[in-house]
Amino acid sequence: xxxxxxxxxxxxxxxxxxxxxxxxxxxxxxxxxxxxxxxxxxxxxxxxxxxxxxxxxxxxxxxxxxxxxxxxxxxxxxxxxxxxxxxxxxxxxxxxxxxxxxxxxxxxxxxxxxxxxxxxxxxxxxxxxxxxxxxxxxxxxxxxxxxxxxxxxxxxxxxxxxxxxxxxxxxxxxxxxxxxxxxx
Numbered sequence: 794x795x796x797x798x799x800x801x802x803x804x805x806x807x808x809x810x811x812x813x814x815x816x817x818x819x820x821x822x823x824x825x826x827x828x829x830x831x832x833x834x835x836x837x838x839x840x841x842x843x844x845x846x847x848x849x850x851x852x853x854x855x856x857x858x859x860x861x862x863x864x865x866x867x868x869x870x871x872x873x874x875x876x877x878x879x880x881x882x883x884x885x886x887x888x889x890x891x892x893x894x895x896x897x898x899x900x901x902x903x904x905x906x907x908x909x910x911x912x913x914x915x916x917x918x919x920x921x922x923x924x925x926x927x928x929x930x931x932x933x934x935x936x937x938x939x940x941x942x943x944x945x946x947x948x949x950x951x952x953x954x955x956x957x958x959x960x961x962x963x964x965x966x967x968x969x970x971x972x973x974x975x976x977x
């Protein structure tokens with residue numbers, strides 16, 4: 794009888810350890826995913842000043858569009874330490890401003906033919922694709938962690954060790970979900 798009780802206690806303790814380790818693993822995957830998004834967003838914000846300098850010579854009288862991109866980039870840079878929710882709002886504004894910049898640039902044939910501008914557009918498209926992939930990985934990791942934090946019996950361990958749900962990285966404006974469309 795004592796052996797049965799001891800075996801049961803050991804089994805429960807072992808199961809709790811497995812659950813705890815799963816929670817730690819999922820939390821680390823969320824942090825890794827966020828790091829991937831952060832790197833791609835930094836690449837995008839670093840690319841924008843060079844792109845704007847190329848565009849300024851052609852679009853001098855499009856000051857409002859250039860200022861919108863500059864202000865949105867500043868807001869995105871300021872939100873770098875914010876929550877995923879704050880960060881996605883700032884990045885959504887930046888995506889929207891970049892989309893307007895690309896659309897406005899289509900009215901300038903010389904700019905559309907400028908190889909430097911074309912290289913920046915290609916680099917921006919690549920970064921946008923990387924952001925999308927990073928966002929998908931991150932949101933998958935968040936989903937896995939949140940399921941484990943909310944599911945029984947793992948929620949008992951999660952609550953005991955103060956594991957909390959993570960926030961998804963989502964764009965609020967449906968139009969911002971689209972990668973800027975570039976046509977020549």
